[in-house]
Amino acid sequence: MFLTPSDVAKKGLDFLHISHKNGSIAFKKHYGLNELDAAEMWYDLCNTDLPDARLADEEKTSGGFRRFMMAHYFLWNYPRNSHLLSSRFGICERNCRGEPLWRWIKKIAALKETKIKWDDQFNAPQSQRFIITVDGTDFRVHEKKHPTLPIDRKQCSQKFNHGALKYEIGISIFQSKCVWLNGPFPGGTHDMRIFRSALLQEIPEGKLVVADRGYRTSNIEERNKLSLPDNMDHPYLNNFKSRARLRHETFNGRLKTYKCLSETWRHGEEKHKHAFVAVCVCTQYNMDNGDELFSV
Numbered sequence: 001m002f003l004t005p006s007d008v009a010k011k012g013l014d015f016l017h018i019s020h021k022n023g024s025i026a027f028k029k030h031y032g033l034n035e036l037d038a039a040e041m042w043y044d045l046c047n048t049d050l051p052d053a054r055l056a057d058e059e060k061t062s063g064g065f066r067r068f069m070m071a072h073y074f075l076w077n078y079p080r081n082s083h084l085l086s087s088r089f090g091i092c093e094r095n096c097r098g099e100p101l102w103r104w105i106k107k108i109a110a111l112k113e114t115k116i117k118w119d120d121q122f123n124a125p126q127s128q129r130f131i132i133t134v135d136g137t138d139f140r141v142h143e144k145k146h147p148t149l150p151i152d153r154k155q156c157s158q159k160f161n162h163g164a165l166k167y168e169i170g171i172s173i174f175q176s177k178c179v180w181l182n183g184p185f186p187g188g189t190h191d192m193r194i195f196r197s198a199l200l201q202e203i204p205e206g207k208l209v210v211a212d213r214g215y216r217t218s219n220i221e222e223r224n225k226l227s228l229p230d231n232m233d234h235p236y237l238n239n240f241k242s243r244a245r246l247r248h249e250t251f252n253g254r255l256k257t258y259k260c261l262s263e264t265w266r267h268g269e270e271k272h273k274h275a276f277v278a279v280c281v282c283t284q285y286n287m288d289n290g291d292e293l294f295s296v
Contacts (some may be wrong), residue, residue: 001060003042009035011062012069031069032076032258037285039082044070044114045107048139065181070096071104075279078259089093102271107146109277115284116277123204126222130240132179133171133197133210133248137190137255138164141272149173157187165265165272168194171209171248176292178251178284191220193213200225210244243296250293254283 003011010034014054018026019223028034045055055064064273070089079085082097088097105161122131143155164187170180182198191214200222203209208227214228227241233283256262258279265272287293 001046001062001065002178003039003065004260005035005039008039008042011065012038015066016073028044030076031072032091033072033282033286034289036289037282038072040283040289041108042148043113044111048111048114049286050110050113050151052112055107055109056108061245067095067100067104068108071101071108071278072282074101075105075258075260075282078263100166103276105271105274106276108281109274111281112181112277114231115281118179118202119177121174122207127207128174129206129208130210130244131203131207133244134168134180134195134215135245135248135252136166136168136189136194136210137252138166139185139256139261139265139272139276140263141165141187141269150278151247154188155186160187162264164270166243167276168199170199170209171250171293173244173250175248175294178280178287181277181280184276189293192217196222210241212245216269224267240296243294247293247296251283254286255279258282 009019009027012027012031013020013023016030017031024035031038043156045062047052048054049131058064066089071089072087073088074085079088082093085091085101086093094100112166121127138157138159140157140160156161157166165184166189167181167183167185167189168191169178170176172179180202182194185194188228195215199209203225207225209225210227213228215228217223217226223260231239233241257275259278260275265275267275
């Protein structure tokens, strides 16, 4: 079922019984993404060859589109219970929780294979020396009960002093592209430990990753792939790296406009990963359609 952006806006607002006046603004306020992003994502789900994302014929219908938009509403608003979602969309409550809901979130997340991937140009000798920024970002979750300790510091984020999950995110410096996701890890995991687990091996020789002081290391091999704040840098280079790190924080901030990532998560670690990746995919669609990060 092909839908234009105007079709998507009309249907999305009709599902919620909202006036079409200021349709684009109202659509974004209720779903988190604009109608062009949603229309393109729906088209990709209908036509992709990715087995985990591809829709069955019976899902390429008005009913399937309603559930697709319900998944976006869930990610953006993170309602406290399935009854709120059911009454908003006029769908039976049992179809607003569990597998009927999470099947659609997983399909959105599965588009990561085409939207969030490592850029092969990073490996080209003639490419820029600075290739990506990297940072770990924390999201609140309910702390798991420790068998003996009242507080498990390994699960707690130092930023929140609360149970958390941490993800490593890599952003291309010269394009508005998220190119790397890794996680989740317990909130107390050090950024450098996460970096060593996978991304370190992906960085080509002679290329540099811009990071903050949380990535300090005495290992020469690691230092040769990291560019940290340094008072000895030329002011131009210092400003370049500062803007690159700020640009990365802008991306992190966009993720946390989704209530499923800004509020304390209630649905377990595995589902948090699906929701996190789905939000990253939505944010990448948004950047691809014109809402780019500022340039360095």
